[in-house]
Amino acid sequence: MRLHEKRQDIEEDVARILKEKKSIGFVPTMGALHEGHIALVKNALANNDYVIVSIFVNPTQFNNSSDLVKYPRTLNSDLKLLSDTSPNLIVFAPAPIEVYGVNQSVLSYDFDGLEHVMEGEFRPGHFDGVGTVLKHLFQITSPTRAYFGEKDFQQLQIVRKLVSIENLPIKIIGCPIHRHLDGLAMSSRNKRLKDVEKENASLIYSVLQEVKSHFGTKSVDELKDLVAERFKNNAFFKLEYFQIADSNTLQPILERKNDCKYRAFIAVFAGEVRLIDNIALN
Ligand code: AMP
Numbered sequence: 001m002r003l004h005e006k007r008q009d010i011e012e013d014v015a016r017i018l019k020e021k022k023s024i025g026f027v028p029t030m031g032a033l034h035e036g037h038i039a040l041v042k043n044a045l046a047n048n049d050y051v052i053v054s055i056f057v058n059p060t061q062f063n064n065s066s067d068l069v070k071y072p073r074t075l076n077s078d079l080k081l082l083s084d085t086s087p088n089l090i091v092f093a094p095a096p097i098e099v100y101g102v103n104q105s106v107l108s109y110d111f112d113g114l115e116h117v118m119e120g121e122f123r124p125g126h127f128d129g130v131g132t133v134l135k136h137l138f139q140i141t142s143p144t145r146a147y148f149g150e151k152d153f154q155q156l157q158i159v160r161k162l163v164s165i166e167n168l169p170i171k172i173i174g175c176p177i178h179r180h181l182d183g184l185a186m187s188s189r190n191k192r193l194k195d196v197e198k199e200n201a202s203l204i205y206s207v208l209q210e211v212k213s214h215f216g217t218k219s220v221d222e223l224k225d226l227v228a229e230r231f232k233n234n235a236f237f238k239l240e241y242f243q244i245a246d247s248n249t250l251q252p253i254l255e256r257k258n259d260c261k262y263r264a265f266i267a268v269f270a271g272e273v274r275l276i277d278n279i280a281l282n
Pocket of ligand 1: 028029030031036037040147148149150151152175176177178179185186187188
C-alpha cells in the first residue's frame, strides 16, 4: 500500500499505471472506514490491477456545518485497516486545496430530477457537492471502474447520471449494504451514536423489513402511516423522511405498478446524528 497526499504525486502514479495499460478501480470514501468500505475495496481489488481509495471529507457536500466539523476523522486507523489488503492499493488522502485549488467552487448539476427528492430535498446543495468532488476525483484517478455502496442508493444513481453527463468512460459498480448483526447499516456516523442509541438502532432496519413484508398488501399511504407510527414518541430516533420510490427515477410513488422496481428510503435523527438506510421492495 502507498499513501499520497499531494495531487501531483498521485497523478504521476496514475500516469505510470496507465502507461503500463493496467486497470484502476476507484473507491471514494470520507474515511472512518468500516467493513462496508472494506467490502468495496475487496471487490475493486478482485477486478482491477490497482485500486485507489480516496479518504477525503468533502466540505462542499455538507449542508450542515456542525455535521462537517463533527464528521469522524480517523486516518491512522484507516491506513492500518487498509495496510494489509494489497501492495497494489493506493490511498489518496488530500487536503481540500489539492482537490479544489484555491477557490473551492461548486458546479451546479441537472441530474434529471434525481437530485430534488429525499436527500436532495433535505440536504440542499448536497448532490452538487458530490458531483463536483467526484468530477475532480475521477479526473485525478482516471479509473476504469468506480465502486459505490447501495447504502447511499440515491448517490449511486446520481453517479451513474454524472458519468453519462460528463461523458466519462468509467464503469460504475453498485455494491450491497453491509449491516451490523442487529441490522443497523454500517456507517461512519455510527461512531457518533451514544450506547443507548446503538442498542436501539436496529429499529431502523426492522421497520424497513416490516414495510417490505407488507408491500404486496398495504397501500403506500398505509405503509407511510405504519412507519410514522413506529417512530412516534420514540425516545431516541426522530423520523426525517420515509419514501417509497421507483428504483430508477427515484420519484416517490403513490401507487405501485406491476412492472417497476421499488425501494423504500428512510432518514432518521439520533440526536444530532443523521442516519439513512434503504431496502429493495420487489
Ligand atoms: P462514505 O465514506 O460514507 O462517503 O462512503 C464511501 C462509500 O462507501 C460510498 O459509496 C458508500 O455508499 C459506501 N458505504 C458506506 N457504508 C456502506 C455500507 N454499510 N455498506 C456498503 N457500502 C457502504
